[in-house]
Amino acid sequence: MAPATTRFEQAESDPEISKEEARPLITELRTELLKAQYARLENPQRSLLIVVAGIDGAGKGATVNLINEWMDSRHIRTLAFGPPSQEEAQFPFLWRYWKHLPAKGRTGIVFGSWYAPLFRLLNEKPGKKADIEQLAQSIREFEALISRDGVQVLKLWYHLSRDAQKRRIAKLESDPDTAWMVQPQDHLVARNFKTMRAAADTMLELTDTPFAPWQVIPSADDRMRNITTGNAILSALRSRSPSPPKLNAPARSTPPRSVKRPLARVNYSVSLSENEYDDQLAHWRGRLARQVRSQAFQNQQLVLLFEGNDAAGKGGTIRRVTHALDARQYCAVPIAAPTDEERARPYLWRFWRALPARGHITIFDRSWYGRVLVERVEKFAKPLEWQRAYEEINQFEQQLAESNILLLKFWLAITKDVQLERFKARERSPFKPFKITEEDWRNRGKWAAYTRAANDMIDFTSTPHAPWHIVPSNDKRHARISVLETIVKALDERLA
Amino acid sequence: MAPATTRFEQAESDPEISKEEARPLITELRTELLKAQYARLENPQRSLLIVVAGIDGAGKGATVNLINEWMDSRHIRTLAFGPPSQEEAQFPFLWRYWKHLPAKGRTGIVFGSWYAPLFRLLNEKPGKKADIEQLAQSIREFEALISRDGVQVLKLWYHLSRDAQKRRIAKLESDPDTAWMVQPQDHLVARNFKTMRAAADTMLELTDTPFAPWQVIPSADDRMRNITTGNAILSALRSRSPSPPKLNAPARSTPPRSVKRPLARVNYSVSLSENEYDDQLAHWRGRLARQVRSQAFQNQQLVLLFEGNDAAGKGGTIRRVTHALDARQYCAVPIAAPTDEERARPYLWRFWRALPARGHITIFDRSWYGRVLVERVEKFAKPLEWQRAYEEINQFEQQLAESNILLLKFWLAITKDVQLERFKARERSPFKPFKITEEDWRNRGKWAAYTRAANDMIDFTSTPHAPWHIVPSNDKRHARISVLETIVKALDERLA
Secondary structure, three states, rough: OOOOOHHHHHHHOOOOHHHHHHHHHHHHHHHHHHHHHHHHOOOOOOEEEEEEEEOOOOHHHHHHHHHEEEEEEEEEEEEEEEOOOHHHHHOOOHHHHOOOOOOOOOEEEEOOOOOHHHHHHHHOOOOOHHHHHHHHHHHHHHHHHHOOOOOOEEEEEEEEEEHHHHHHHHHHHHHHOOOOOHHHHHHOOOHHHHHHHHHHHHHHHHHHHEEEEEEEEHHHHHHHHHHHHEEEEEEEHHHHOOOOOOOOOOOOOOOOOOOOOHHOOOOOOOOOHHHHHHHHHHHHHHHHHHHHOOOOOOOEEEEEEEEEOOOOOOHHHHHHHOOOOOOOOOOEOOOOOOHHHHOOOOOHHHHHOOOOOOEEEEEEOOOHHHHHHHHHOOOOOOHHHHHHHHHHHHHHHHHHHHHHHHEEEEOOOOOOOOHHHHHHHHHHHHEEEEEEOOOHHHHHOOHHHHHHHHHHHHHHHHOEEEEEEEEOOOOOHHHHHHHEEEEEEHHHHHHH | OOOOHHHHHHHHOOOOOOOHHHHHHHHHHHHHHHHHHHHHHOOOOOOOEEEEEEEOOOOOOHHHHHHHHHHHHHEEEEEOOOOOOOOOHHHOOOHHHHHOOOOOOOOOEEEEEOOHHHHHHHHHOOOHHHHHHHHHHHHHHHHHHHHHHEEEEEEEEOOOHHHHHHHHHHHHHHOOHHHHOOOOOHHHHHHOOOHHHHHHHHHHHHHOEEEOOOOEEEEOOHHHHHHHHHHHHHHHHHHHOOOOOOOOOOOOOOOOOOOOOOHHHHOOOOOOOHHHHHHHHHHHHHHHHHOOOOOOHOOOOOEEEEEOOOOHHHHHHHHHHOOOOOOOOEEEOOOOOOOOHOOOOOOHHHOOOOOOOOOEEEEEOOOOHHOHHHHOOOOOHHHHOOOOOOOOHHHHHHHHOOOOOEEEEEEOOOOOHHHHHHHHHHOOOOOOOHHOOOOHHHHHHHHHHHHHHHHHHHHHOEOOOEEEEEEOOOOHHHHHHHHHHHHHHHHHHOOO
């Protein structure tokens, strides 16, 4: 057998601790764990997500039970995932982990984590190098994002020597009362130990990061395993000042002054007559109606996202789209202030939560781009937060694209004078008083700042898989037709 | 053809309104609708749930679009349901409607509502009278419960004469741009009109209640349909003082003083030695472990519910149960203060939300019984609220039983002196300081009131399908074994 790699050397020496040595350590550990847990709950800045992974038959399950016993289990949620269900398989593989992120102050223990597919891939031979690197990168990005945004990630790898693993499961099996704890896969470990260890070594190497480090837990001896686990959790809980991975501010080249910014390149003078509009509306709406009722669409997931200046006509445009849809297949999600469940989690959480299943459509009326628009301009987000959001958003949309979810992003653009006309008209209209508030006038005062933010957004997040569609909207009729046409053509291409 | 019943007489006269008459009415209606919607949002006491049902091809879809246009659609959610998905079919038929109840202040429009199965049943011949009555009763109970608890229910039935319906769909079909709006079932209406009308008449008769009345909307003329709908919504929004259906306080016979109350009948002196305990624990835990891993269990849904005195040992007992389970198949839900998403909905909502799918187990550490325990004693609920909760809870559990969901309810009972010992021991223990707070001591001061509440609860909610298991818990070992044994035997019976 090859010599143990350095990473696992200590764990494979199967260290033990005697009952007498362990007792006082455990007493202190339990007291301190509870204190640390309560300190977190009183000041819920971050959640703690503990990834439990490792060699089969190393006692991971027993450890989770123990954590629940040592700490206050009312604030711990065990999140255990098996093979993805049919529903889960429709979404990016991280979807189900996103959905179950614990709230700030809480602790989540993840079994069957996002490392399961990577570990499986690494155990295959020949390993698919490109796939492996892509998966590892998605994982690094995911952990970087959530750890910057209030989720502390602690990753534990349970390890022991081949012989100790064999002995451990043999002992469990010999007693009819514990035999059920042994899983079929526990028996495969001894045979494939070398491959598994090599796979584990590569996996930990690829995903050991300063913000989400791996820790190897020696697991041959129950007491040693428990105490090492407890200590790992304790130091995680105690690391009070969140030290999120500081990305360098994105190296954005400021465009030279001679280059027109995206919104300055828009031709605002396009328009449609009422007759042209009626004809075209019926035409595109009819086509859209037939597309979304087609057999092919039943396997498609569609996300429509609308951003734009205040009074650019998002609501009216969205209604022209939904008129063609079956009310059972779409969900319109207006993005307003987050609920407290949403506020307690990374900002992208609520959007992951609203992604459409197959044959369904989610329409976002404002979106995750709030991070780099209103949150930037109004200073709700810190500069580093909104600056790194461009990259985070690109990664998020990349994952949607990889899952074959069609995302269409529309920016409805109007000029400052048209906005003024519409604000005034709204004030006069008996139906639209709710559409014009003090806040709208205040935002208008920051027209230049919002325009700069929108230009940056378009520059930095127009990607091949999710380009921005900039829709001149001074003429509402033209804007609506343009949006409908874009959707129909994109669907034509996708469903062909 | 039989003469129109009185209920539909007016709608089948296909009343019309001219464009000139309609215009000023609509202008006023839109203004008032917006005002009323905003008044609700500012003072979110209730949500409004609009049930849209009626004859196929009467223009229900168009009306929903219109409501979204006339009101501020950002605060309206269209909830459209088709045939239940495989997942939905596992649960009581009301589950999916529960899950999507709008928050207070908001408006939900329900398409494909809980009336769909009843209407289907009523159209069958021969109608199954018992099934029909049972379904109608579930619906009445559901609407009574949610309307008492902050959801206002407005039910609209779209109706028109047979000839008008034929004309309406023929007109839509004649234009290629609107032809897609016509559904296959729209063509069946004319042929089955008499049967459908009779079914509708019976359905409305069975479910027309003071707290959730039906309103028939004449639908032959678009303007008339729209205006009537708008007016119905407006008066619903305006009815400011919630007049929830006042149930009479449940006619509970106070038991004669000579009859011992349930908790006074408990034999608290039962106990197990450490050796007996170890043997039995291994035995029952092993059996449970095998049961939940069996093929038969993969179709079973299991709910375990734990209530009891403070310090009765709920946490420790739950851990003994979960040790036997696969972490992937259970979810432990500790019931603490509701989140704001939960607070904005009827109190049973968060429990509906947590029901297990097939092959899964939900363990409630405290539960919906909080309504008749802590909320009663601490006066968080008004007398009428907790008094009617007995019946509401029985109905809820009845629905679980009808869906083949196995519910086991445990009351862990200790005596006052044992509680005192445990409180003191907790104060001394370095591991359990979090388990004893000022509040526990305060609650202890209300021992008699809590005991009375628990006795009433046991008396009023021990039903054949969901009896209370009262577990003497002065001896923790005995309590744990008793719970495990009860679960194993219940599963044995169920899975046989």
